[in-house]
Structures are given as structure tokens and as C-alpha cells.
Amino acid sequence: MSALSANTDGLRRRRAVNRLMEAIATAAAFAAVVVLGIMVVSVARRGGAAIDLNLFTKTPHPFSFTNQPSGLANAFVGTAVIVGIATAMAVPVGVLSAIYLNEFARARVAFLIALALDVLNGVPAIVVGIFVFALIVVHHGQSALAGSFALSILMIPLIARATQEVLALVPQATREGSLALGVSRWRTTLGVVLPQTIGAIVTGTTLAVARVAGETAPLLFTSSIVGDRLQWNPHLALASVPLKIFEYSESPDPADHARAWAAALVLISFVLVASITARALAARSRRRMGLHR
Amino acid sequence: MATAVTIQPERRVDLTPQATLPPPERRETVFDIRGLTARYGGVPAISDVSMEIYENLVTAVIGPSGCGKSTFIRCLNRMNDLVPAFRAEGEILYHGLDLHGPGIDPVAVRRRIGMVFQKPNPFPKSIYDNVAFGLRALGMKDGLDGRVEHALTQAALWDEVKGRLKMSALELSGGQQQRLCIARAIAVEPDVVLLDEPASALDPIATSSIEDLMHELKRDYTFVIVTHNMQQAARVADMTAFFSLSPAGEDGRRSGMLVEYDATQKIFTTPADRRTEDYVTGRFG
Structure with missing residues (x-):
């Protein structure tokens, strides 16, 4: 003792x-x-x-210092359109590059691609913005599509890495079981490997959406010259929540300041909910991955 | 085909398969292996293996750990191609065709030569989809339900799972999972089924049911089974190959080699090689 x-x-x-x-x-x-x-x-x-109904249903009133109902409907719609299209662009590229990285690439190539994705993930958003500006906006003018393209560049590494990490967890024995039947590599990937990673793809996508929904710098170059009308057409420059927050923060009208805070609250709530949902989905898919119970 | 497999709780180590072993001149050669050397990153795992494997027989590969049994069997359907540093020399003639020849697609090889692995590896899908997956992928979609039932029946699993085909295969016991893997392999109607220590993770009853299966199914298939269990080889195999480690070479490395290959009865009763005798009588390994 x-x-x-x-x-x-x-x-x-x-x-x-x-x-x-x-x-x-x-x-x-x-x-x-x-x-x-x-x-x-x-x-x-x-x-x-x-935060009231007007914030989501009304477009900004043309005059400051008025008691007329005013809102940010155009910014919410614009952000939804831009982020939606960015997601549609980034998910296939992100998932396919993860598949190539984990299933088909030789070790040396895989190392280089993983490195490139990590570097891309670290590229400042404003650099991506100016790149898309030089590539698209200089020739074709601003548009929501250009903004989506810029955001998708930010999303791809997030989705690819999240997918790849889970692809790497799928036991080799599962692939061998399929290949031993005389099933091709691609069909094996599609049929028995990828279904186990759906959860991770959804999680990675959700986190990527949460990350880029608040991005300001890329949109400054690509989708910032906008009016106050409600627009859905992605060929036009569309308003966005983060840029509206920036714009209103410089307004002389205290009501605009309040609306900027309200928009910030909506944005931060969205990010919180999306992140928590993503974690829950990830936990669920990991439990499912815990094969053989 | 008789499907009700009775499990005999106490199996004697009998040598009944020999009754079915045809004389050499009546055996059809499936694999003619000539001077096969397999290396991982330049290091040979097996050296200069030559043997023939015959149709509708069960051929067992036995030997101590690390003697290249698994490497050998994985050469037979080019499963080792998945290992980047793997290289094979020599010839494996499958019905006269060199498996490593130019223009031979490993996918087509595995289509004819299926494999069951040491650890049961069902897909995380339903029981039905485990068997149906290969059929769908290979375009054998006509009468899918019937094919699935037939394969599960052949694998002596149908009666146990027929009411719950939608259940996840991961909820089956280890022995059931392994029989499901056998069903999956035979559903796509291969010529040859390779089994890499299929019973090493199973209890004696499950092992016994898988051995009974092989007895039943060898009328339709050619089996090659790797096992470290000599009683198992004696029970199921018509022919037995004994692999061991070669003496250390100039570089001090040892690699797997084929010591003796003959009828199972001969290997276990009157082996020609002293090393085989030491191994099967338990003096070594």
C-alpha cells in the first residue's frame, strides 16, 4: 500500500x-x-x-428611412440558386475524383491528387474569385453561373476528401468478393463500394454547402452588380445574402443594419443546422459502416 | 440434386473421396501449371510450381503457414493482379489457354474461375441481392428469382433463409455467411471454384456443412481448396498438394515450393517425400 x-x-x-x-x-x-x-x-x-415574414417575402424597398415593408427575398433566392447550381456542379466532380483517387489511381498519382485537393482546399476564396473573374466574367460579364462556378471550386476538395476518406474504409474484401465474380472494377465500385459511402457523400456535401453559403469574396467578382428585383435566372447576376450583409452594414439607415444582422442570423443558423445534420448523418453512416455489427 | 445436407456431429477421418478418383488417363486437365514463380516486389512467395488440376475433383493445397498456398490459389484467377507489386512468371494453362497471355482480361478469367475467401465477405446488402448482384452485373437476368433460389439451394442455405431474403446478409451467422458467399460464387455458373481456407473462421459444424457441400457440388464444379487443416484435406480432397518452404537460398531467403502432389490417400498414407510424411504425421508444422 x-x-x-x-x-x-x-x-x-x-x-x-x-x-x-x-x-x-x-x-x-x-x-x-x-x-x-x-x-x-x-x-x-x-x-x-x-426577423419577420417580410424579410423572406419582400424585396428591398428602393428608399432608405421608410416604414414601408422591406426584405431580402432576392438575396435569399440568389444565394439558393447560386449555391444550388454550385452543388450540382461540385458533387459529380468531387465524387468521381474521390473514386479515381481511391479506386483507380496508382499510389504516386493518388498522392499527387490528394495533395492537389488539399492545396485547392487552402486557396483563399478571393483568389478563386479573381480567377473566375479573369476566366469568365471578363468575357461574358457577371452571372450567377459564374458565381456558382467559383463556389464549386471551393466545394470540390471538401466533397472529394470526405468521400475518399470513407471509400478508404470500405474493406478490400468487399471489392474482392465482387471482382471474384468476374464483375468489372467500375461495376464493383458502383454496385458494392459506392452504396456504402452515400452517407459520407451527403455529409461532405452538406458541410461544403454550409461552408460556401457564406462566401463573399468569390461573389464580389462574379455576381455583385445587381438590382433589387427578385430574379431566378442564373444567366443574370443575382443578389446574395453575404453581399447584402456587407452592403447593408454600410447603409446610413439603422433599419438596414438590423436587416443585415437578421440576414447574418439566418446564415449562421443555416450553417449550424446544416453542420449538426451533417454530423448526425455521418454518425449514422459510420454506424452502418461498422460492418458485422 | 440432393439438397438436404445432414450434419454428422462426429465425422471420422475417412478417405471416401478416393472411391471417386478416376485413374490418371481418365482425368480431364483444367489447369496445367508450368514453372509458376510468383513474386511480391521481387521477393518470391512461391518458386517453380508445376502441377495439373483435374476437372470435377476437389484438389487440396496444404502446408505450413507462409508457404505460399494463398498466393498460389490467387494466381489461378489472377486475383493477385490487384496487388501492385505482384509479378508472376511461368505458365498457367487453363484448358490450354495461358491465363497471363496477351489479350486475356482478368475480368473474363474471374468470370469462369470464382473464389471464396478465408473470411466470409458478404456484401452489405440483402441476402437476395448478395446472390443477385453478380447475376445482374453479368447480364444473367432471365429468371433471376429462380437462379437465386437454385444457388442458395445448392449452397444448402435456402431452407434457412427462404422466408427472409430481404434481410441484411450481415445478420447471418458466420457459417451462413460463408455458405452465402459460396452461393454467390456458384450463382454465376463458373467452371472452377477456388476456396482459400473457407472454414478457418468457422466452428466445426459450419465447417462440416461446407465440406458436405463440396462433396455434393463437385459433380458440377472443379474445386481447389487451400487449407491448413489436414483432416479437412483428407475428408474433402481427391488430390492433395503439399507445399512447404524451400531451404534458404544464397540470399538467405526462403520461398514456398511444391513438395509433393498426388492422390490424397497416397499423400496421407504412403507419401513419397520425407517432408510430406513429417508434416502429415504431425512431426513438423
């Missing part, structure tokens, strides 16, 4: 260091949660009051 409780090998000091480090790590983790909490609360306090 005494041998176990005695202060041998600096036990007391080691125990103290252990406690201290544990406390620092815990504090750091809580700090992240606290920052998020303060942000959500402050945005909610300032924007909460301005």
Missing part, C-alpha cells in the same frame, strides 16, 4: 503536471465553444428583432 502511495519517481510532480495540462487543454476546448456562443448570442440579439 505504502509502496503505491509513496512519492516515488517524482510521482507527485508528474501528477501535478498531468492535471495542469489537462486543465489547459480543457480550457482551450471550452474557449472555442465560448467564442461560438458569444457570436451566436450577439448576432441573435441584434438581428432577432428584424
Whole structure:
């Protein structure tokens, strides 16, 4: 008993260091949660009051300092259209590149592609914006499509990496079982490998959507010269929530400030809900992946 | 085809298959393997293996761990092609056609030569879809239900699962899963079924039912089975090949080699090679 409780090998000091480090790590983790909490609360306090039906159904009133109903319907529609088209562009490319990366590429090529995806993931959004500006906007003018293209570039690495990580978890024995039947590689991938990764694809896509829905810089170059009319046509430049927040933050009208906070609250709520949904979906698909129960 | 497989709780180590072993001149050669050397990243796993495998017989490959049994059997349907550093030399003639010859598609090879693996690997799909997947992928869609039922019946699984074909295959027991894998393999009507230690993860009763299956099915198929269980080889195999490790070469490396290949009865009662005798009598390995 005494041998176990005695202060041998600096036990007391080691125990103290252990406690201290544990406390620092815990504090750091809580700090992240606290920052998020303060942000959500402050945005909610300032924007909460301005959230009403008009915000979603009315377009901006042409005059400031008026009591006429005014809203950001055009910005919500624009963001939905731009992000929707970006998702439609990014999902096939992201999933197919993940399939190539994990199922077909040789080790050296796979390493290079994985590296390229990680670098692409780190490219600042404004660089992507200016790239699409030079590539498309200079010749064809601004449009929601150009904005979608810019956002899809940001989404592809997120979707590809999320998909690839789960493809790598599919046991090789599953592939061998199919290949041993004389089924081709592609049919094997499509028939027995990919179905196990649907959850991950949905999760990765949801996180990517949440990430780009608030992107401002790429849209500044590609879809920012807009009127206040409600538009659905992706060939035109469409308004977007993040740019409207930016615009209203500079308005002289306090009601516009409130609307900017409200839009920010909607955006942050969307990101929170999307992230939580994505985590739940990921947890579910991982449970399913936990083969053989 | 008789389907009700009775499980005999105490199986004697009998050598009944020999009764069906035809004399050499009446055996049809399926595989004619000539000087097969298989390497992973330049290191030989098996060296210079030559043997013939005959139609509608069960051929067992036995030997100690690491002697290249699995490498050998995976050469027979080019499953090793999936390993990037793998290279094979020598010839594997399948009905006279070199499996590694130019223009031979490994997908077509595996279409004729199926495989059942050591660990049951059902797809995470329903029982029905496990069997139907290969049929659909290979365009054998006519009478799909009948084909699935026939394959499950041949694998002695139909009576146990007929009421719950929509259930996930992952909910079956290990022995049932392995029989499902056999059903999946034979559903697409291959010529040859390779089994790589198919019973090593199973209990004795499940093992016994799989051995009974092979007895039943060898009328229709040619089986090659890798096993580290000598009683199993003695029970199921007509022909037995004994693999072992070669003496260390100049570089100090040892690789798998074929020591002796003959009728199972001969291998287990009067082996020609001293090493085989030591192994089958339990003095080594």
C-alpha cells in the first residue's frame, strides 16, 4: 500500500503536471465553444428583432428611412440558386475524383491528387474569385453561373476528401468478393463500394454547402452588380445574402443594419443546422459502416 | 440434386473421396501449371510450381503457414493482379489457354474461375441481392428469382433463409455467411471454384456443412481448396498438394515450393517425400 502511495519517481510532480495540462487543454476546448456562443448570442440579439415574414417575402424597398415593408427575398433566392447550381456542379466532380483517387489511381498519382485537393482546399476564396473573374466574367460579364462556378471550386476538395476518406474504409474484401465474380472494377465500385459511402457523400456535401453559403469574396467578382428585383435566372447576376450583409452594414439607415444582422442570423443558423445534420448523418453512416455489427 | 445436407456431429477421418478418383488417363486437365514463380516486389512467395488440376475433383493445397498456398490459389484467377507489386512468371494453362497471355482480361478469367475467401465477405446488402448482384452485373437476368433460389439451394442455405431474403446478409451467422458467399460464387455458373481456407473462421459444424457441400457440388464444379487443416484435406480432397518452404537460398531467403502432389490417400498414407510424411504425421508444422 505504502509502496503505491509513496512519492516515488517524482510521482507527485508528474501528477501535478498531468492535471495542469489537462486543465489547459480543457480550457482551450471550452474557449472555442465560448467564442461560438458569444457570436451566436450577439448576432441573435441584434438581428432577432428584424426577423419577420417580410424579410423572406419582400424585396428591398428602393428608399432608405421608410416604414414601408422591406426584405431580402432576392438575396435569399440568389444565394439558393447560386449555391444550388454550385452543388450540382461540385458533387459529380468531387465524387468521381474521390473514386479515381481511391479506386483507380496508382499510389504516386493518388498522392499527387490528394495533395492537389488539399492545396485547392487552402486557396483563399478571393483568389478563386479573381480567377473566375479573369476566366469568365471578363468575357461574358457577371452571372450567377459564374458565381456558382467559383463556389464549386471551393466545394470540390471538401466533397472529394470526405468521400475518399470513407471509400478508404470500405474493406478490400468487399471489392474482392465482387471482382471474384468476374464483375468489372467500375461495376464493383458502383454496385458494392459506392452504396456504402452515400452517407459520407451527403455529409461532405452538406458541410461544403454550409461552408460556401457564406462566401463573399468569390461573389464580389462574379455576381455583385445587381438590382433589387427578385430574379431566378442564373444567366443574370443575382443578389446574395453575404453581399447584402456587407452592403447593408454600410447603409446610413439603422433599419438596414438590423436587416443585415437578421440576414447574418439566418446564415449562421443555416450553417449550424446544416453542420449538426451533417454530423448526425455521418454518425449514422459510420454506424452502418461498422460492418458485422 | 440432393439438397438436404445432414450434419454428422462426429465425422471420422475417412478417405471416401478416393472411391471417386478416376485413374490418371481418365482425368480431364483444367489447369496445367508450368514453372509458376510468383513474386511480391521481387521477393518470391512461391518458386517453380508445376502441377495439373483435374476437372470435377476437389484438389487440396496444404502446408505450413507462409508457404505460399494463398498466393498460389490467387494466381489461378489472377486475383493477385490487384496487388501492385505482384509479378508472376511461368505458365498457367487453363484448358490450354495461358491465363497471363496477351489479350486475356482478368475480368473474363474471374468470370469462369470464382473464389471464396478465408473470411466470409458478404456484401452489405440483402441476402437476395448478395446472390443477385453478380447475376445482374453479368447480364444473367432471365429468371433471376429462380437462379437465386437454385444457388442458395445448392449452397444448402435456402431452407434457412427462404422466408427472409430481404434481410441484411450481415445478420447471418458466420457459417451462413460463408455458405452465402459460396452461393454467390456458384450463382454465376463458373467452371472452377477456388476456396482459400473457407472454414478457418468457422466452428466445426459450419465447417462440416461446407465440406458436405463440396462433396455434393463437385459433380458440377472443379474445386481447389487451400487449407491448413489436414483432416479437412483428407475428408474433402481427391488430390492433395503439399507445399512447404524451400531451404534458404544464397540470399538467405526462403520461398514456398511444391513438395509433393498426388492422390490424397497416397499423400496421407504412403507419401513419397520425407517432408510430406513429417508434416502429415504431425512431426513438423
